[in-house]
Amino acid sequence: MLSSLLIANRGEIARRIIRTARALGIRTIAVHSDVDAAMPFVREADEAVCIGTALARDSYLRQDRILEAAIATGAEAIHPGYGFLSENAEFAEAVQAAGLVWVGAPPASIRAMGLKDAAKERMIAAGVPVTPGYLGADQSPARLQSEADAIGYPVLIKAVAGGGGKGMRKVDEAHAFAESLESCRREAASSFGDDRVLIEKYILSPRHIEVQIFGDTHGNAVHLFERDCSLQRRHQKVIEEAPAPGMDVATREAICAAAVKAAKAVDYIGAGTIEFIADASEGLRADRIWFMEMNTRLQVEHPVTEAITGQDLVEWQLRVASGEPLPKRQDELSITGWAMEARLYAENPVSGFLPSTGPLERLRFPPGVRIDSGVDEGGEVTPFYDPMIAKLIVHAPTRAAAAGKLGDAAGGTEVWPVKTNAAFLARAARHPDFVAARIDTGFIERHIDALAPPPEPSASVLTSAVGAILPPASHDPWTGLTGFRANAAPDLRAEVTVGGQVHLVTLATPVPTSIAALDGGSVLFADGEAWPFSRPRADDIVRGDALSDGMIVAPMPGRIISVAVSPGDPVTKGQRLLVLEAMKMEQGLVAPFDGIVAEIRAVDSAQVSEGALLVRIEKDA
Incomplete structure (x- = not known):
């Protein structure tokens, strides 16, 4: 087993790796930017080294500084996590050239699967079914437009070197292709340094299904079953689950066998994910599932696989990197129960999911839920990195029970003053179509009005806010006398400012909610929403839907x-x-x-x- 490990990443995944490494007795070294110096992962590592300033290109993407830190601290190995340098073949080679162990895929495998066009050609040669599309070398706008016209709209433009939902555009009509291509190329060049694209047929009832695979240095390769990642927004995953709903035994065997075949085609070692697109218009069928791409790293959603298999995938990575064989054979792996994961982002669904930054005066989660988070209460969400605050992971005997548990977990999450998608996640997990597994990648777009309604406080929120600011006697008509009527129930009414707007509320018994007294005043938490409230002031303004002033x-x-x-x-x-x-x-x-x-x-x-x-x-x- 490795003796020391430098983690070339930050936040949630760095903490996740530290947790397993500590359990295995491995000394951990964190690297961090200057703005991350007070982050939890820095405190939790055995040693930490600052490698640059806030921008990733000046810190977490500085290969030279990371290697210098590894050598200076006596690290035996480097784990890249996911994102940043995790799928950079040159960095993997540099790590190995420095005499260090690379806890990741072999550089040759990263290269083979890193470019989507070359990966698809290799999969075709290996007998793995791929999505219809154009993979050609001619990247002229005219050729790409003609190929898209020939494939038939809608099509998907995808960056050849892309990932994480970036460098990807759906085009519904021919006249919109040129503008989408320009935007996609610009984003691809900015994110990956490569503006080449490929064109794919856009599947009208698509399900995003991926298979977790693992290989070792002894020639073994297994799968750890599938995950469904169909709930997406702007091609980025929001809720993931395992196993995939509606997956029968025969289809599971076919897709998982194709994933293992794909891994063996590139002599894969370590953790990887084979991503497939499924046409679910007639349910999941083996002949309507196609290879999309391979992620040659651990995935953000790996905890749902851990939950249904009982395996620690980071431990598997460290054991394989140490030269050990895979901890389990294929026939020793099985599925138990159902797991779901939701990504809690610092973003505001009401304003088009714009990112939100600032201090985390309040950050609380309900009990009985696995929370993988990169920040703690009292920390801060900065504008420099991905806005994910935490992953909420639940496990239950059935899918219905897991969905209920996820809805409760998101609804019971409390964050202030940073805005989050917690209420959005709660509504998604409780939506009748989600509970019934009527899902595809268009689920969020179809139901956006129900999932992200205007920010109006509910009657129970208003009642609870009034109940919190009125003295206890005011709730009793015999002692308070407010609203006393001889021949009817008392009419107790009070004004309260909630979310910046004054409301006149008829008082009822307050419902159980969580209320926090913070530096900026009182905040009420209910169903994933956060509502600041107070007694009205003379200068309070009722905010309406006035036209913009331009x-x-x-x-x-x-x-x-x-x-x-x-x-x-x-x-x-x-x-x-x-x-x-x-x-x-x-x-x-x-x-x-x-x-x-x-x-x-x-x-x-x-x-x-x-x-x-x-x-x-x-x-x-």
Whole structure:
């Protein structure tokens, strides 16, 4: 077994690796940026080294500094986690060249599966079914457009070197192809340094199903069954589960056998995931499931596989890297129960899922749930890295029980003042179509109005807020006398400010909720939502749905990618004005109404702070 391990990553996955390494008696070394110095993973490691400043390219992507830290601390091995350098073949080679153990896939396997076009060609040769599409070397816009036209819309443009949902665009009609291609290439070049793309047929009832595979240095390869990752937003996974609902024994055997065949085709070692797309229009069938790509690393959603198999996949990684054979044979692995994982993000569903940053004055989770988190209460969500706060993982005997448990876990999550998708996750897990397993990758888009409703407090929230601010006697008509009527029930009414709006509430028995007194005042938590409340003040303003004043401001800190208009230009409602890049995602800002561009303060490539005025639109006279 390895004696010491440097973790070339941060946050949740770094803590996850430290936890298993400590149980195995392995000394751990963390590397971190300067803004991460107080993060939990830094404190929990046996040793820590600062390797640069906040931007990933100046710290977590600095191969030279990571290697220097490993050598200086006497590390025997490097675990890359996921993201950052985890699928960088050059880094893996550099680690091995330095005499260190690489806890990851062989560099040759990373290269073989890292480029989607080459990987598909290799899978075709190995007899693994692949999605229809164009993988050609001719990358001219005209050729790509013609291939997309020939395949038939909708199509999916995907970055050849892409991953994590970035560098990917769905195109529904031919006239939208050129603009989508340009945006996809720009994002691919920024994220991966490679703007090449491939074109795939977009499956109309798609299910995203992936198989966890493992190989060792002794020629063994096994699968640990499948996961369903169909609940996605912007091609990024939101809720994952294992096993896949509706998967019969024959189809499972076929897809898992194809995954092992794919792994063996590249002499795979370590943890990997073979991703498939399934046409679920007639249920899951082996002849309608196609290879998409391989992730040559551990996946974010690996805990659901751990839950149904009872195996620690990080331990498997460390044992394989130490030269040991796989801990289990295929016939020793089986499925027990059902597991689900939800990704709790620092984002606001009401404002189009824009990232939210700031201090975590409150961060509490309900008991009985596995929480893999990169931050603790009192910490901070910064704008420099992925906005995931935690993963909520549940396990139950049946799928229905797991869905109920996940809904309760998300609904019982308390975060303040950073905004999160906790209530969104709770609604998704409780949605009748999700509970009935009527899912595909369009689930969230179809049900978005039900999953992310306008931020209006419920009657129970208002009642609980009033109950919290009124003295106990006010609840009793005989002692308080407020609202006393001789021939009817008492009419107890009070005003309360919740979420910035004054409400007149008829008092009832408060429902059980969680209320916290924080530095900024009182906050009530219910079903994943956080509601600040107080007694009304004279200057409280009831906020309505007033029309925008035409002031387009930055919704979060970021960098201006492009400005599409000039002063004096006429614009129509919904027309894109500029593109802002923040937290690794592009956000288009549009005109709120028809009008004229009166002023532009946004400048290409400039960094802007949250609330900065970017464009001002005036209505037509």
